[in-house]
Amino acid sequence: MARDLAIDLGTANTLVYMKGRGIVLNEPSVIALNRQTGEVLATGREAWQMIGRTPGYIVAVRPLRGGAITDFEITERMIRLLLQRVGVSRFTRPKVVICVPSAITEVERRAVTDAARRAGAADAQLIEQPMAAAIGADLPIDEPVGNMVIDIGGGTSETAVISLGGVVALEAVRVGSFDIDAAIQAYVRREHGIAIGERTAEEVKMAIGSAAPTDDESQAEVRGRDLMTGLPKTVVLTPEEIRFAIEDVVSSIIASVVRCLAKAPPELAQDFLVRGMYLVGGGGLLRGLAPRIERETQVPVKMSNMPLEAVVMGAGHCIEHYDALKTMFMGARRP
Amino acid sequence: MIWILVAVVVIALAVLVIVARKPRQEPGVASFRRHIDALSPEARREVMDRVRPPDSNQQEGQGN
Known part of the structure; x- marks a missing residue:
């Protein structure tokens, strides 16, 4: 008998809550594929480590952008592999509640539910992320x-x-936060003339990024490729620069x-x-x-006490009280 | 024997009258009540306890 699941299918990370068990998976929403054969080489954390560091025949991609599926087939394969990792098989088809941004279109909604159903879910329902977050944040x-x-x-x-x-x-x-990373990448390219990858930009954001001046500020050394010479180069970034960039x-x-x-x-x-x-x-x-x-x-x-897990906890609560809360699912009649 | 049967019939009729007179809850009211009850902190505690790390119980009440 399959245990029902709640999935926070985020642009950055995917979290899975299993009914009666809690959070059973928390991995980056990344999949690595062999470009020539189309085979899946890695998913989650392993694939995330490959971003920007792969040989020509491997591509490590995030199949979701802006909370929406950009590549249906790859997303379906990623969901299928994630469900397999939490024990879903051809014979155990669970009910699934998936958190999605409230602003997604009807076509994007259908893409998510279809991807989940084709990946092995018996039924797939969607819930708006802010509602799930409010439940999970214990408000x-x-x-x-x-x-x-x-x-x-x-x-x-x-x-x-x-x-x-x-x-x-x-x-x-x-x-969202990927736009902050992209803004840092663009700034470093424009002002310092070096190219940095998205993982480096994320590290800069986490090390010295801020939206307002803070007490403990320090500078960060960043290594990238000089756009003029093509050689590796190091520059020092300040928190003021990053605040301006983002x-x-x-x-x-x-x-x-x-x-x-x-x-x-x-x-x-x-x-x-x-x-x-x-x-x-x-x-x-x-x-x-x-x-x-x-x-x-x-x-x-x-x-919130658990900002990264709040959304999947809220969806997990909905899967625990499925019948009482099914009116909250997108497309359902509100009570 | 006949008195027992009469008593049973009278009690049954009385129960039917009471049940019929009791105002029935609208389906909408019952559904809404169930929905709200399922969102109460008591209903959510099980999931929160399952996910929350053991040492974070001390912080409860500060943020949420």
Whole structure:
């Protein structure tokens, strides 16, 4: 008998929650393929280590961008392999709840459910990421009070106001922490004349990246390829430079939070001043982001206890209480 | 014997009258109640405890 699953199919990482067991898989959403034969060579962490370091016949790709499937066939193969790793076989077909960005189109929704069904799921239902995040962040969404959650993922940033188990206001932008990495890559190329890979850009972001000045700031040495000479070169980057490089992306995320606040009904808006907003998702870990949002919105911002796992925990709760919560699935009638 | 049968019939009728008079919950109300109850902190505790690392219980209440 298959155990039902909840999947946070993120642009950056895929997490799987198994009913009655908890989180059983947490791996980067990356797949490595043999370009010539089409064979899968690695998935998850192993494939992630290959990004930018592969010979010509191997390609390590992220099949999701901006929370949407960019390559249907590769995504289906990745989901199939991930499900196999958690024990799903041809004879054990579980029900699956998948978290997706709220802004995805009808075509993208169908692509996700079809990919899951073809990968071995008996039934695939979708849930909006901010709703799952609010459940997983343990917010009191069963009460008639305003709960605001900001979920900053790899490819999307979503802000939602939730009350009485439903979404009251929602704002989403297809901008996330991968756009921060891309902005760092572009800045280093433009200002220092060296090319760096996406993994190096991510390391720079984690080492010295910030959305606002912080107390413990240091510089970082970055190695890349000189665009003029083609030789390896080292440059030193400062936190101010990185803040300047990523400013457009950070501003875009904060602007979407402000738009969501403006959409909230006044009765709920006053709750935010007391209860604050909750930040979840890997992008929320950017240093100085919470104080910056707090400064620009004048609303307290709190970090969820488990920001990376909140979404899959929320979806996991839905799979544990499937019948009572099936009205929350996308496409289902709201109660 | 006949009195026992009469008593049973009377009790059954009384139960039927009580059940019929009791206001029935609308299906929408029951469904909404079930939905809200499933989102309560008590209902969520099992999943939270399953996933949360053991040492994070001390931080409970600070953030969430």
